[in-house]
Amino acid sequence: MTYETTTGREGTDGPGRARGRRTTPPQRTVLISGASVAGPALAYWLGRYGFRSTVIEVAPALRGGGFAVDFRGAAQLTVLKRMGVLADITSHSTGGGTPLTFIDGQGRPIAALPAEFAGGEVEILRSDLSRILHRHSLSPLDPSHTLGNPPEYLFGDSVSSLTQTTDGVQVTFERGASRTFDLVIGADGLHSTVRRLAFGSETDFVRHLGYYVAAWDLPEGAGDLGARPVGYGEPGRLATVGRTHRRTEEPGYTGESFCVFASEEELLHDRRDLRPQKQAIARAYAGAGWRTPELIDTLGAVGDLYFDSISRVDVPHWSTGRIALLGDAAYGATVGGMGTGAAIIGAYVLAGELALAEGDHRTAFARYEHALRPYVTRCQEGGRGAGEFLAPVTQEAMDARNAALNTPAAVAAMLQQGHDISAAITPEDYPSLVAAAATAPANGGSPIRTG
Numbered sequence: 001m002t003y004e005t006t007t008g009r010e011g012t013d014g015p016g017r018a019r020g021r022r023t024t025p026p027q028r029t030v031l032i033s034g035a036s037v038a039g040p041a042l043a044y045w046l047g048r049y050g051f052r053s054t055v056i057e058v059a060p061a062l063r064g065g066g067f068a069v070d071f072r073g074a075a076q077l078t079v080l081k082r083m084g085v086l087a088d089i090t091s092h093s094t095g096g097g098t099p100l101t102f103i104d105g106q107g108r109p110i111a112a113l114p115a116e117f118a119g120g121e122v123e124i125l126r127s128d129l130s131r132i133l134h135r136h137s138l139s140p141l142d143p144s145h146t147l148g149n150p151p152e153y154l155f156g157d158s159v160s161s162l163t164q165t166t167d168g169v170q171v172t173f174e175r176g177a178s179r180t181f182d183l184v185i186g187a188d189g190l191h192s193t194v195r196r197l198a199f200g201s202e203t204d205f206v207r208h209l210g211y212y213v214a215a216w217d218l219p220e221g222a223g224d225l226g227a228r229p230v231g232y233g234e235p236g237r238l239a240t241v242g243r244t245h246r247r248t249e250e251p252g253y254t255g256e257s258f259c260v261f262a263s264e265e266e267l268l269h270d271r272r273d274l275r276p277q278k279q280a281i282a283r284a285y286a287g288a289g290w291r292t293p294e295l296i297d298t299l300g301a302v303g304d305l306y307f308d309s310i311s312r313v314d315v316p317h318w319s320t321g322r323i324a325l326l327g328d329a330a331y332g333a334t335v336g337g338m339g340t341g342a343a344i345i346g347a348y349v350l351a352g353e354l355a356l357a358e359g360d361h362r363t364a365f366a367r368y369e370h371a372l373r374p375y376v377t378r379c380q381e382g383g384r385g386a387g388e389f390l391a392p393v394t395q396e397a398m399d400a401r402n403a404a405l406n407t408p409a410a411v412a413a414m415l416q417q418g419h420d421i422s423a424a425i426t427p428e429d430y431p432s433l434v435a436a437a438a439t440a441p442a443n444g445g446s447p448i449r450t451g
Contacts, residue, residue, distance in 0.1 A: 028359045031056065031171055031181040032151075033159055034188035036063060037126075038327030038343035040133035042187060043151035044083065045351030047137065049434060051359070053151040054181070055137075056173070058158040058193075062134055064127045067215055067256065067306070068094050068244065069340040072120030073422025076341040079348045080122075082431060085136050092128045094246045098229045102402060105232070105289040111402035113231070116415055120341075120422075125246065129340070159184075162197045164321045183361055184323045185350070187343075190313060191271070192329035198320055208266050211310040211387030213335055214281050218255045219301035225294060226255020232290040233398060236262035238391040239285065239292050257295055260335070260391045261285070266309065277307040310334045310387045312380055318373075319365035326350055331376040335386040338379040338422060345427060346372055352430030356437060375425040 028051050032039045035057035043053040071077060071089075080086040100113040138150045154176065162184060163170040172178045186194025196202055218226050218241070229242030243255040261284040270276065278299045285296050299305070313332040318325045327343035350368045357364040392398045404410040 028052070028182040028354075029054070029168075029180075030183045030185060031159075031169070031179075032185045032187055033057075033192075033194045034186070034327075034329070035059075035134065035153060035155070036130055036187075036189065037069075037133060037340055038187035038347050039185075040130070040137045040151075041083070041344050041347035042185060042326060042351055044133070044137040045348060045430075046354070047149045047151055048431075049351060049355035050149060051351075051354070052149045054154060054179075055151050056154045056157055056159065058156070058188075060156040062127070062130050062155075064304070067126055067258075068123050069126050069129060070120030070123040071341050071344070072122075072338070073341070073419065075345060075425045075427055076422065077121060079345050079427055082429070083136070083344075083348070085132055086122075088132050088136070089122055089124050089129065092124050092132065092246075094123045094125060094244055098242055098244070100240060100242070101228070101230050102405070103230045103232055103290070107230070107290065111405040113405060114411060114415075117418075125244070126340075159193050159197065162194070162323060164323065169322050182322065182359070183354075185326050186323070186329045187326040187347075189328045190308065190311060190332045190334065192325065194323065195315070195325055195329050198323045199315060199325070205313055205315050207312050207314065209310045209312060209334075209387060210264055211260055211262050211391065212267060212280075212284070213306075213308060213310055213387075214257075214259045214261075214277075215306040216257055216299065216302045216304065217253070218257060219298050220252045220254055221301060222254045222298050225291060225298070226257070232288075232292060233391060234288055235395055235398060236391055236393045237285060237288060239288065239290075239295055241295065257298070259285070260310070260387055262387065262391055262393050271308075274302075274305050277305055278302070281307065308334060318369045319361075322361055324350070324361075324365050324368070331373075331380060333380040333386075335390075341422065342376045342379050345425065346376070348427060348430065352428065352434065355430070355434045371428075372425075378421050378424050381421070 030046055030051050030053045032042055032053055032055045035055050039055050039057070043055050046053045071080060077086060080089060099115045101109045102111040102113065104110050134153070157173050157175045159171055160174050161172040168180045168182050169184045170178065170180050171184065184194060186192045186198070188194055190206065191202060195205065199205065226241040226243050229240070231238055231240035238260045240258045241255055247253050259281065263284065267280050281299060282296050285292050311332070311334050313328060313330065315325060315330050318330045326346050328339055331342065332339055349371050350364070353364040353367045353371070354361070357367070389401060392401055
């Protein structure tokens with residue numbers, strides 16, 4: 001089998017992983033559920049290595065939304081560079097995170113959250129990132145190389161059942177005709193359909209961490225509400241408003257809101273029905289000070305809303321037979337868990353291991369999990385305290401948080417902790433290893449090294 005690689009890439013990071021010369025393309029078919037971040041990233045790498053991917057997405061098109069995600073640390077940036085998208089992402093950068101000023105009820109500053117907390121080395125709107133990854137998965141890496149198998153994208157449909165056989169996975173869809181694939185990958189987020197169908201109920205794997213998060217674009221009638229990036233907090237609830245510089249030219253854009261509030265009760269809601277979600281948010285902020293009533297009133301004119309629990313996903317084993325999980329579906333943490341960066345690295349590792357194992361899913365899935373689990377577990381720890389940090393449930397805890405943010409040494413320590421987590425993995429150079437495997441004799445291998 002001939003695998004494509006880019007000339008001039010780095011050499012192998014350690015002992016070789018070659019399995020022996022390959023002469024026959026595997027032509028394995030892979031269904032990927034989810035077209036946000038992890039799905040298109042995986043589709044790109046699998047196409048490059050000769051697999052045939054189909055990406056299915058319940059939304060009718062690539063999702064919009066103006067909220068930002070970030071990448072930080074050498075590992076995440078290295079994978080983006082090897083994928084050939086770092087320059088494109090950088091050119092669409094928001095310019096870095098936005099500093100947030102915590103204010104009191106009269107609008108007076110009491111503490112500041114540095115831009116580095118949110119922005120990482122590169123920050124980009126999630127909608128821009130999704131579009132870049134989708135386009136890149138369908139296009140050659142550079143003019144001198146062509147992808148072996150660009151993926152097929154199916155929008156407006158979802159998986160309804162999965163039946164494993166000795167030869168593949170029989171998949172039925174809500175709308176399309178049934179098909180059979182060699183492998184199925186769930187890259188469909190915190191509320192993964194693939195995980196529910198193949199692994200069990202969401203309640204078995206998703207742990208509510210006592211907080212909810214809501215985010216929406218301010219409607220045109222919001223006036224100057226989002227004119228400056230500020231956050232007003234009371235025990236157990238935080239409401240922030242601001243504007244993303246990159247979006248200022250969008251017609252009708254006046255800013256966005258990001259809210260976090262405590263709730264030990266799990267607020268069951270239909271994720272496709274905005275009315276009960278808006279009602280839950282309004283109840284959580286009833287009686288709040290500053291301009292919070294004005295902010296909550298904007299919900300009436302909002303047609304798109306992000307609302308979910310701050311939760312952590314823990315799946316004991318990321319694969320079962322020919323089905324595996326990727327990104328938030330396997331190891332998500334809603335806020336503060338470096339989920340986007342972890343998903344990009346996960347897609348890179350999973351595709352690389354499948355290629356090195358010549359499509360042997362048992363070997364590849366085991367190596368993928370062994371290589372990645374220590375890293376993503378550390379990333380998830382960052383999400384555990386996100387709600388408690390942003391919306392402490394007592395005034396004493398809020399005062400302590402604010403005091404820490406006003407202490408340069410404490411801020412430096414918090415930033416260093418995030419840097420250490422992001423640096424806790426050194427990715428193998430899979431493109432070079434896979435290319436070498438086409439010609440080199442089998443000589444064993446070494447897992448990704450984690451720190």
